[in-house]
Amino acid sequence: MFAAGEEYFEMKEKNSNLRYSDSYNPKKKFYPEQVEQPGPSLIDSSFLVRHQEKIEILSRKIEEFERAKTKKFKERLDERWKLVERIQNQICSKNSKLVPIGSMVTGLATDLNSSDIDLCFVSNESKFLEDFYKYPDFRRFFMKKTADLLELMGKDDPNLEFSQPATFLPDAHTPLVEVSFKNGMSLDIAFPKNDYHSLRNTNLMKLYVAADPRFPQLYLWFRTLLQSLGIRNSKEGLLSSYHVQLLVVHFLQCYMINNPTVLPILCKTHPNLVTNDLKIDEVIERIEDFGVKIQDWKSANTMSVGELAIRLIEYYKNFPVHEDVILIESGRVIKRKQHRASTRLQILDPYSSVTVARSDLIPWAFRDGMKFIHLEMLQGRMIDSFPEFPEAREFQFDPRRALNVDENVQE
Known part of the structure; x- marks a missing residue:
């Protein structure tokens, strides 16, 4: 105060x-x-x-800043969607997908240089969702496996090498995997409950x-x-x-x-x-x-x-x-x-x-x-x-x- x-x-x-x-x-x-x-x-x-x-x-x-922000946002949008597709192909099965959430979708980003991407893990397998939230050990194992698969992408693309070990929040209100790459980009993958708030x-x-x-x-x-x-x-x-x-x-x-x-x-x-x-x-x-x-x-x-x-x-x-x-x-x-x-x-x-x-x-x-x-x-x-x-x-x-x-x- x-x-x-x-x-x-x-x-x-x-x-x-x-x-x-x-x-x-x-x-x-x-x-x-x-x-x-x-x-x-x-x-x-x-x-x-x-x-x-x-x-x-x-x-x-405000109007000038918003125009500049929108222009830069649109320039980066196609590149980001392609990256999301690459990440999805790396870690998802045919029964799951990654859906962008937040400012990447709404355009409500304020930092013109922000390289953050927020994704939501969506599965159409009810048994997986039940086990994920019912069994803490399985939840931690799955989130660790997700990070391991992401880390493998750095072997083919130096831009996607981790700058530090991934962070896991398995017991958060919405479980989260946080990853930072050497190119300055950060990635958050949320694992929401089936209300998909x-x-x-x-x-x-x-x-x-x-x-x-x-x-x-x-x-x-x-x-x-x-x-x-x-x-x-x-x-x-x-x-x-x-x-x-x-x-x-x-x-x-x-x-x-x-x-x-x-x-x-x-x-x-x-x-x-x-x-x-x-x-x-x-x-x-x-x-x-x-x-x-x-x-x-x-x-x-x-x-x-x-x-x-x-x-x-x-x-x-x-x-x-x-x-x-x-x-x-x-x-x-x-x-x-x-x-x-x-x-x-x-x-x-x-x-x-x-x-x-x-x-x-x-x-x-x-x-x-x-x-x-x-x-x-x-x-x-x-x-x-x-x-x-x-x-x-x-x-x-x-x-x-x-x-x-x-x-x-x-x-």
Whole structure:
């Protein structure tokens, strides 16, 4: 969490020349929920007029970055699919296959130089799936054999030599084999249960990308922003890329936030494309279809991506992370039944009955980050500094806060 006293935040809103270091007091803790609400707004007309030029610059920067990213992504796509086919031929039988998931399919990659490939192992043998999850020794043996077969590819192609031994996560929620090659590429092969959650959510995000270009643009900006703060880091128990995607989808499809909405509620408008009852073979077919389109949808919302970015920060700055539940399937927010200060951020996608954000750190990090960004933007900072966001250096999140919540904190 960023270190600052409560009195500092009151002063900062009154004095645009103040910097976070001006009143830094390491002995004081600032709890965002202790700040009086509501406060100054980013969507106030005076703010929008005053910073109109910066918002327009932000829109141009995002659009230009997205175009460059998309161009590079398309240049590499054919090469990557050919590599996936080679790997599949090396390790799969006629009863199994490897299906790309994540950004390789959706195009929602933010790092132009990323060489990561995420694959999902799919088998049509029910007995294999049963044994794989029932017997830990068999699971470890099979995953080790998979890595051994991958390592053999390096004998024929120096680019595919391992840079370090493969990593096995047989007891993870989704078992995983992680491999790094000497050419800088990394490969993750997931072995999901028969609900194939990762395949279904990849299909869902791919369709949202096809629905409106402002979704991938806004996601690109928001993920980069959160990453600059250090709170987009799933390996440290913070937000994952999928969490960020769902947060952006919710913002763009909820009519209570944007009316008219930017995105459709696909589970309502196009259930045949995303329903949980869709056979996995059909999901895979859609994932591998490069020409996917959303028929009968065109948003009547004419806001620029820069305008939407400002509204997104305003919305999530005031979002009650310990009270509300985001439902992607219905495009709604509801109040959770139980209320405890340490509960997790509740984001439910259409394929799970529990939150996809399983770490207790996430709500605290997200709330602190949103309040930091909001205060910065009120002073005209962090609006047009994408993609570097040098202001982010002043933010510090203390994970101990989430693990030892002050008993006096009140919502």
